[in-house]
Amino acid sequence: MFFHGTSRVNEKGHLEIGGVDTVELAKTYGTPLYIYDVALIRARARAFKGAFRRHGVQAQVAYASKAFSSVAMVQLAAEEQLSLDVVSGGELYTALAGGFPPERIHFHGNNKSWDELAMALEHGVGCIVADNFYELELIEQLVGPSGRAVPVLLRVTPGVEAHTHDYILTGQEDSKFGFDLNNGQADEAFRRVMASAAFQLLGVHCHIGSQIFETTGFVLAARKVFAKLAEWHKTCGFVPAVVNLGGGFGIRYTDEDDPIPVSAYVDCIVDEVKTQAEVHQLPMPEIWIEPGRSLVGDAGTTIYTIGSRKEVPNVRTYIAVDGGMSDNIRPALYGAKYEAVLANRVLGDRMEVVSIAGKCCESGDMLIWDIALPEAKPGDYLAVFCTGAYGYSMANNYNRLPRPAVVFVENGDAQLVVKRETYEDLIQYDLPLKAKVNQ
Numbered sequence: 389m390f391f392h393g394t395s396r397v398n399e400k401g402h403l404e405i406g407g408v409d410t411v412e413l414a415k416t417y418g419t420p421l422y423i424y425d426v427a428l429i430r431a432r433a434r435a436f437k438g439a440f441r442r443h444g445v446q447a448q449v450a451y452a453s454k455a456f457s458s459v460a461m462v463q464l465a466a467e468e469q470l471s472l473d474v475v476s477g478g479e480l481y482t483a484l485a486g487g488f489p490p491e492r493i494h495f496h497g498n499n500k501s502w503d504e505l506a507m508a509l510e511h512g513v514g515c516i517v518a519d520n521f522y523e524l525e526l527i528e529q530l531v532g533p534s535g536r537a538v539p540v541l542l543r544v545t546p547g548v549e550a551h552t553h554d555y556i557l558t559g560q561e562d563s564k565f566g567f568d569l570n571n572g573q574a575d576e577a578f579r580r581v582m583a584s585a586a587f588q589l590l591g592v593h594c595h596i597g598s599q600i601f602e603t604t605g606f607v608l609a610a611r612k613v614f615a616k617l618a619e620w621h622k623t624c625g626f627v628p629a630v631v632n633l634g635g636g637f638g639i640r641y642t643d644e645d646d647p648i649p650v651s652a653y654v655d656c657i658v659d660e661v662k663t664q665a666e667v668h669q670l671p672m673p674e675i676w677i678e679p680g681r682s683l684v685g686d687a688g689t690t691i692y693t694i695g696s697r698k699e700v701p702n703v704r705t706y707i708a709v710d711g712g713m714s715d716n717i718r719p720a721l722y723g724a725k726y727e728a729v730l731a732n733r734v735l736g737d738r739m740e741v742v743s744i745a746g747k748c749c750e751s752g753d754m755l756i757w758d759i760a761l762p763e764a765k766p767g768d769y770l771a772v773f774c775t776g777a778y779g780y781s782m783a784n785n786y787n788r789l790p791r792p793a794v795v796f797v798e799n800g801d802a803q804l805v806v807k808r809e810t811y812e813d814l815i816q817y818d819l820p821l822k823a824k825v826n827q
C-alpha cells in the first residue's frame with residue numbers, strides 16, 4: 389500500500405490524511421480537490437534544515453514556490469523559516485501578500501521584465517538571480533548612477549546533464565537558462581557585474597534539473613562552479629559569500645522511483661562544497677538550495693469523483709474522473725506516473741486493471757494507465773497520490789474547467805486555502821462583442 393506522511397486507512401476503510409477523512413473532505417469541498425498534508429511539508433522542511441544544522445554550516449533552504457504557490461503556502465514556508473524562490477511578478481506578489489519577509493526572497497527567471505525587476509527592487513528582495521546580459525542591463529538602468537547596489541547571484545549553466553526528463557533538464561549547455569560556464573559568458577558576466585556599482589555580487593547559482601535521484605550531478609556541478617570561483621578569486625580576489633546549488637531532489641511517485649532521504653542530498657552537497665572550498669583555498673561560503681518538489685510533492689493528494697466507464701473489449705477499460713490534464717498536466721506533458729486508491733474503499737480487492745482518463749477533450753488526457761483497483765463505480769472517489777508539486781501550480785482552464793479547491797489538513801483540522809473556481813470566475817475577464825452599429 390502506498391502511504392506517505394500522515395495518510396492511513398480509518399475505521400470506515402476511507403483514506404485519512406492529517407487526521408481528516410478525505411471522503412468527508414470531498415463531500416464538503418467537492419472534487420477535484422487538492423489536499424495537502426501540512427505535517428509532511430513541515431517534516432521535510434525540518435529535515436533539510438536539520439541536515440545543514442548538523443553539519444554546522446551556514447545555509448538557506450529556499451522553497452521553490454513554482455511547485456505550489458498560494459498565500460497560505462508561502463505563510464507555511466515562512467513559519468518553517470524557509471527562504472523563498474520566486475520566478476515571476478505573480479509569485480513575488482503572492483509571497484508579499486502572504487507577508488513573506490522580502491529579505492529571504494530570491495528572484496529567478498530567464499526573462500524578468502522591467503516591471504518585475506522594479507517590483508523586486510522596490511520591495512527589497514534578498515537577492516536577484518541574474519540570468520542573462522539583458523537582465524544585467526535592466527538592473528543597472530533601474531538602479532541608476534547613485535542607487536543602492538543590488539545583491540545578485542549569477543546563474544550559471546555548468547554543462548552537467550542530470551538523468552531526468554529532457555523537458556526538466558536545466559544544467560546542460562544547450563539551455564535557455566543562465567550564463568554558460570564553459571564558453572566565456574559567465575566570465576563576461578562576472579567582469580560586468582564586478583565593474584558596476586549597481587551590483588553586489590554574492591556568488592553563483594546553478595540548477596541542474598528536476599526529479600533527480602543521484603547525487604553525482606550535484607557533485608559535478610559543485611566542482612565546476614568552484615573551478616570557476618577559484619579562477620575569479622585568483623584573477624580578481626573575489627570571495628563568494630554564497631553558492632546556490634538549486635533544487636531538483638527526486639521523490640517517489642511510484643515503485644519505479646527510489647529516492648534517497650533529503651538529508652543524504654544535503655550531506656553530499658555540504659561535503660563537496662567543503663572539499664572544494666579547501667582545495668581552492670576559499671572560505672566556506674553559505675550554501676543555498678531550492679527544493680520545490682521534495683518539500684510539497686508527496687504531501688499533495690488529489691481526490692476525484694469517478695464517473696463514466698468505457699470498455700474496449702480485449703484491450704482496456706477506461707474509467708473517467710471529473711478532472712484530468714486541467715488539474716494535473718504532468719502525465720500528458722512528461723509521461724509522469726502516479727499511484728492511486730479508491731478513497732472510499734482503500735482496502736477493497738484490487739480486482740480489475742483499468743486506465744484513468746480525464747474529462748478533457750484530448751485523447752492524451754490520461755492520468756494513469758493500467759492500474760489495479762477495486763471495481764470502481766460512479767460516485768466512488770479516486771485518490772491520486774503525490775500531486776503536490778507542479779499539479780495545482782500548472783493547472784489550467786482547458787475546456788473551461790474551473791480550477792479545483794485546495795485544502796490544508798493537519799492534526800484533525802481542515803482548512804480551505806484556495807477556493808474552487810466558479811463558472812463566473814471563468815468568464816470574469818471576458819468582454820462581450822461590440823454592439824453592431826445600425827447601417
Ligand SMILES: Cc1ncc(COP(=O)(O)O)c(C=O)c1O
Pocket residue numbers: 452455473496556558595597598599634635636637678679680681682777
Ligand atoms: C532554478 C530552479 N530552482 C529550483 C527548482 C525546483 O526544482 P524541484 O522542484 O525539482 O526541487 C527549479 C525547477 O526545476 C528551478 O528551475
Ligand SMILES: N[C@@H](CCCC[NH3+])C(=O)O
Pocket residue numbers: 454556598599718777778
Ligand atoms: N514542472 C516540472 C518541473 C519543472 C521544474 C521547474 N524548473 C514537473 O512537473 O516535473
